[in-house]
Amino acid sequence: MQNFVTGIMMLALTAGLYIIYLRNNRSKLKKAIQKGSKNLIQNSIRIFAIFVIIGILQNFLSKEAVSNFLIRFSGLKGVFAGAVTGAIMMGPVATGYPIGKYLLENGGTVALASSFLASWVMVGVISIPLELKNFGKRFTITRNLFAFISVIIIALIMEVLL
Amino acid sequence: MKKFLEEYIIESIICIIAIILIIFNPHKVTMGLTYAVNMYVNLFLIIVSVAFLSGFISEAISPDTIGKIIGKESGWKGILIGAIFGTFMVGPTYVFYSLFRNLIDKGAGINVIATTIGAWAIKVQWIPFAIVLLGWKFVFIFNLLMLLSAIASGFVVAFFSKKEY
Numbered sequence: 001m002q003n004f005v006t007g008i009m010m011l012a013l014t015a016g017l018y019i020i021y022l023r024n025n026r027s028k029l030k031k032a033i034q035k036g037s038k039n040l041i042q043n044s045i046r047i048f049a050i051f052v053i054i055g056i057l058q059n060f061l062s063k064e065a066v067s068n069f070l071i072r073f074s075g076l077k078g079v080f081a082g083a084v085t086g087a088i089m090m091g092p093v094a095t096g097y098p099i100g101k102y103l104l105e106n107g108g109t110v111a112l113a114s115s116f117l118a119s120w121v122m123v124g125v126i127s128i129p130l131e132l133k134n135f136g137k138r139f140t141i142t143r144n145l146f147a148f149i150s151v152i153i154i155a156l157i158m159e160v161l162l
Numbered sequence: 163m164k165k166f167l168e169e170y171i172i173e174s175i176i177c178i179i180a181i182i183l184i185i186f187n188p189h190k191v192t193m194g195l196t197y198a199v200n201m202y203v204n205l206f207l208i209i210v211s212v213a214f215l216s217g218f219i220s221e222a223i224s225p226d227t228i229g230k231i232i233g234k235e236s237g238w239k240g241i242l243i244g245a246i247f248g249t250f251m252v253g254p255t256y257v258f259y260s261l262f263r264n265l266i267d268k269g270a271g272i273n274v275i276a277t278t279i280g281a282w283a284i285k286v287q288w289i290p291f292a293i294v295l296l297g298w299k300f301v302f303i304f305n306l307l308m309l310l311s312a313i314a315s316g317f318v319v320a321f322f323s324k325k326e327y
Contacts, residue, residue, distance in 0.1 A: 002287065006252045007207025014211045014218065021222045028221045036217030043213055043260050048202050049173040050256060052180055055197030059190040092254070093285040093292075101295040114304060121283035122308065127256040129172040134263040135275075138323035143276055146318045150311035154304070161303055 046130050053126050057089065067102045070112060078112035079155045083148060086119025090127070096120040110162045115155035122147040208253045216264040229269035234320075236271060241316055244274040245309065248281030255282040272323055273316035280312025 022029040066085060073081040086096075096117050103113040123144055124131070131140040167174055184191040202209075219228075232240040251258070262275045284305050292301045 002252050003204050003208060007205070007211065010211035010215070011207050014215045017218050017222070018214070022218070032217040032221040033214070034217070035220055036214035039216050039260055040210060040213035043209060043257070044202070045170055045173055047205075047209060047254075047257055048198060049170075049176045050254075051198035051201040052176055052195060055194030055201070056180065056183060056191060057194075058197065059193045060187075093283070093288050097288070097292045097295045104296070110300075117304070118283070118308060122280065122311070124256065127254075127259075130256050130259055134259040135266075136323065136326045138326045139272065139276070139319055142319045142322040143279065143315060146315050147280065147311070150308075150315070154307045154311065157307060158300070158303060162300060 046133070050127055050130065054091065057126075058091075061089070063095075063099055063102070067099055067106065067108075070103060070116060071106050071108050073112065074109055075111075078109055079115045079152055082112045082115035082155065083119040083123070083151045086116040086121075086151070087123035087125045087148065089120060090124050091120060093121050109159060111155040111159035114158040115151055118151040118154045119148070122151055205253050205257060209257055212258055212261045216261045219261070219264050219268055223268060225269035228265060232265065232270045232274045234271040234273070236274065240271055240274040241277050241313060244278035244316070245281040245312060248278040248312065249284045249286050249309075251282070252285075252287070255279050271320065273320035275316075276319035277312050277316035280315040281309065283308045283312065 018029065018032065022032060066089065070078070070081055070085060099120075100113045100117045103116065104110070125144075128140060128144065131143070135143075180191060180195070229235065232243055236243075248255075262270075262278065266272060266275055289301060289305065296304075
């Protein structure tokens with residue numbers, strides 16, 4: 001529902017911008033629509049491929065199986081295991097929180113739950129090809145590497161503070 | 163066909179993997195494909211908007227305008243705009259990558275875009291739900307640290323990838 005409402009708002013904004021700024025300039029309007037259509041086809045193929053991987057991964061690796069695997073690790077090993085698993089699994093924020101709760105309730109450390117949750121939303125192994133295509137090697141590698149290091153630091157700080 | 167395969171090499175590999183997996187476990191792969199279709203339909207309006215907004219920006223907005231608002235020189239104002247946008251927007255970040263690339267081409271700061279992507283990890287609208295599950299202390303510290311990391315990420319990524327643009 002939230003996606004639908006945001007989608008409608010974004011679509012209205014886009015249509016409004018086209019009408020206000022491009023209605024009197026036919027050539028720019030045509031070019032913008034052509035580029036938009038090309039973007040739509042390219043993005044759809046790439047984004048759908050990511051959805052396919054996430055869908056298949058979620059069905060082959062259930063949340064319970066992943067959680068039960070992670071609980072076996074503690075200390076620094078736990079932080080790394082959580083960070084690596086979160087980076088591979090990757091998903092919406094809302095689905096990550098229940099997994100974090102499950103980990104904490106079943107004996108997982110705060111650092112393990114934090115590293116898994118942070119990596120789940122900050123590092124995107126599955127979307128790296130798309131990131132590379134759009135932003136290039138340096139941007140993608142630096143951003144994901146920095147995010148991964150941040151995940152470890154966040155997890156350690158969380159463990160100390162909570 | 164050859165051009166298509168060159169352009170979409172990763173996507174073609176994913177397609178082949180899905181076909182191989184479907185032989186071994188058709189049920190799970192079908193469920194995965196159903197998830198993918200549902201996600202696409204669910205985000206369709208956002209995907210369409212992002213595509214046409216990119217088209218609009220590349221034709222109608224001048225680099226000067228983008229530069230002033232979220233350019234390298236926009237300083238903390240640009241970073242703040244990026245962080246707020248990333249925090250409040252819905253849908254996966256990668257749906258917006260082509261739009262972000264377009265904005266960089268039009269003069270947006272790499273630091274602003276990297277901060278936006280980093281801040282995407284925080285979803286203000288889901289915080290009440292997170293507090294119910296994990297407690298306010300966990301959620302507050304966790305999100306604060308992610309916000310700081312997103313801002314730091316902007317500076318680090320901009321520093322290391324300036325040669326690329």
